[in-house]
Amino acid sequence: FSESSTSLDVLKAAKNFKLHQRAVHVYSEAKRVYAFKDTVSSNLSDEDKLKKLGNLMNESHHSCSVLYECSCPELEELVKICRDHNALGARLTGAGWGGCAVALVKEGIVPQFILNLKEKFYQSRIERGVINNNDLG
Incomplete structure (x- = not known):
């Protein structure tokens, strides 16, 4: 029994695990899902709904990135560009770790938004041969 773990040993080892921050992400994400649903069903003006939904999306991304650590530099850059261009x-979204991004954008700016993404995010990758221009659809 001299080599068995004590409670103190377990607590010391637990500092190396991220269970708490992962759980905070999961539970706060579930709370955001309900808040999203409630917002869509609310009597808020369309403008206020969109603003609140966008904030929930931004909070979700932050949680995924910081607490769940499932983002990557490319996704961080893409999300920032989206926000910088009026998302x-x-x-x-997806499984993370290099997946995809989704942005909430007003219908009237979609064409310009897409052009901005192509110019600010995709063009340099096309020039470097990382992606093919045909991949953009």
Whole structure:
């Protein structure tokens, strides 16, 4: 029994694990899902709904990036570019770790938004041969 772990040993080892921050992400993400649903169903003006939904998306991305650590530099850059070019909210989606991003954008700016993404994010990658121009659809 002299080599068995004590409670203190377990607590010391637990500092190396990220269970708490992962759980905070999961539970706060579930709370955001309900807040998103409630916002869509609310009596807020369309403008206020979009603003709140965008904020929830931004909070979700931050949680995925910081607490769950499932983002990557490319997704961080893409999400920032989306927000810098008038997305109301943007976040990673899919499985993370190099997946995709989704942005909430007002319909009237979609064509310009897409052009901005192509110029600010994709063009340098096309020039370096990282992606093919045909990949953009």
